[in-house]
Amino acid sequence: MINLELPKKIEDTRALLRQFAEGGLRPLSRKYDLAEQKEMPEELYELAKLLRARPDRGRDAGTGTGTSAVESGSANVNGSNMSMVVSSAELCWGDVGLFLALPSIGLGNAAVSAVATEEQKAEWGELFAAMAITEPGAGSDSAAIKTTAVLDGDEWVLNGEKIFVTDGYRSKQVVVWASLDLKLGKAAIKSFLVPKGTPGMTVTRVEHKLGIRASDTAQIVFENCRVPKANILGNPEIAETAEARKKAFGGVMQTFDNTRPMVAAQAVGLARAALDLTLELLGEQGIELDYDKGYHQMSALENDLYELEAEYESARLLVLKAAWMADNKQPNSKNASMSKAKAGRMGNQVALKCVEICGQLGYSKTHLLEKFARDSKIIDIYEGTQQIQQLIVARQVLGKSSSELK
Numbered sequence: 001m002i003n004l005e006l007p008k009k010i011e012d013t014r015a016l017l018r019q020f021a022e023g024g025l026r027p028l029s030r031k032y033d034l035a036e037q038k039e040m041p042e043e044l045y046e047l048a049k050l051l052r053a054r055p056d057r058g059r060d061a062g063t064g065t066g067t068s069a070v071e072s073g074s075a076n077v078n079g080s081n082m083s084m085v086v087s088s089a090e091l092c093w094g095d096v097g098l099f100l101a102l103p104s105i106g107l108g109n110a111a112v113s114a115v116a117t118e119e120q121k122a123e124w125g126e127l128f129a130a131m132a133i134t135e136p137g138a139g140s141d142s143a144a145i146k147t148t149a150v151l152d153g154d155e156w157v158l159n160g161e162k163i164f165v166t167d168g169y170r171s172k173q174v175v176v177w178a179s180l181d182l183k184l185g186k187a188a189i190k191s192f193l194v195p196k197g198t199p200g201m202t203v204t205r206v207e208h209k210l211g212i213r214a215s216d217t218a219q220i221v222f223e224n225c226r227v228p229k230a231n232i233l234g235n236p237e238i239a240e241t242a243e244a245r246k247k248a249f250g251g252v253m254q255t256f257d258n259t260r261p262m263v264a265a266q267a268v269g270l271a272r273a274a275l276d277l278t279l280e281l282l283g284e285q286g287i288e289l290d291y292d293k294g295y296h297q298m299s300a301l302e303n304d305l306y307e308l309e310a311e312y313e314s315a316r317l318l319v320l321k322a323a324w325m326a327d328n329k330q331p332n333s334k335n336a337s338m339s340k341a342k343a344g345r346m347g348n349q350v351a352l353k354c355v356e357i358c359g360q361l362g363y364s365k366t367h368l369l370e371k372f373a374r375d376s377k378i379i380d381i382y383e384g385t386q387q388i389q390q391l392i393v394a395r396q397v398l399g400k401s402s403s404e405l406k
Helices: 008-034 043-052 080-094 096-101 105-115 117-125 184-187 242-284 300-325 333-358 369-381 386-398
Strands: 128-134 150-151 156-168 173-179 189-195 201-206 217-228
Touching: 008 369, 043 333, 080 096, 080 242, 096 242, 096 369, 105 117, 105 128, 105 150, 105 173, 105 189, 105 242, 128 150, 128 156, 128 300, 150 173, 150 386, 156 173, 156 189, 184 189, 189 217, 242 300, 242 369, 242 386, 300 333, 333 369, 333 386
Parallel strands: 128 173
Antiparallel strands: 150 156, 156 217, 173 189, 201 217
């Protein structure tokens, strides 16, 4: 029999983070949605301290420091990846933009966790890190990036331009994808950690956006930007054979296998927030749902809400499975993309439908439903669009390479 309930220690973490989201993030939602492009919300520094000091921190299901199935000898592990998706969902129930702006929870931190050495994790793992991949000519096709890194003595010299860098303005460091040799394509792509303030690194623009306005999105230019040789994440060598190069890029792409379920969890948290607020507003009008009703007895409104709940639950379970597979050292690239595709679409669908159901209350700024709808769209886009996720899944199912199925 399949048990779809969260283990107790993870459920305890979830409940604690819900309190944090409800009392710490949700009250700030409207304030910092309206105050776009201002400095870091000062309340977040104190909230981040509370988050780091919570009593569950350091347990397997607590904060991203869990053991693997191989390390523990267990046949079933719920570790750092499961913890991260559950934490992300709960904090995004509070507010997606504020979640992204929380110090030490940047997307770059997930990249450090995925490919850095143990020494690098110890040194940089807790610093607030953005992740810079997208370029003007390389959006969803990460292998097409043109930013270069050339070794000069004991330093790497970076040149290139990155756009749509989440937290690129406020973060303390940026994980930058760059190529060691453009002729070798994706096989030569490596990740580099660049501290903010490094000479040659310039934030040239901060975007004005539809949603997640509490979080900044920046354009960054690197002009002869020098970082220490040790700042390359993981193995600095370029594989010599075609098979080895394919495997090496797979290691780089493991970053996405970790971050896509986390981004999908953002959509799960936002959708839950929209559904909860919708049910609350309907309850104030005397409308209560009866889950024991037969399908033929439902009103159109009830049918819509039940379908939204079903879409939400299916996306949530896909996210949990992708995270569980990562914790148990099972290849999860297909499942990571499935969870991102499903949850991204679901979050946007649920938020927009909740606005529609609540009518004027949903569309006005009296309540946060319209904000949930605006925030939801980017989750369907970043970390790979619907089309890219479906392409990845198709390649996995059909056994095709990226050159065979484009």
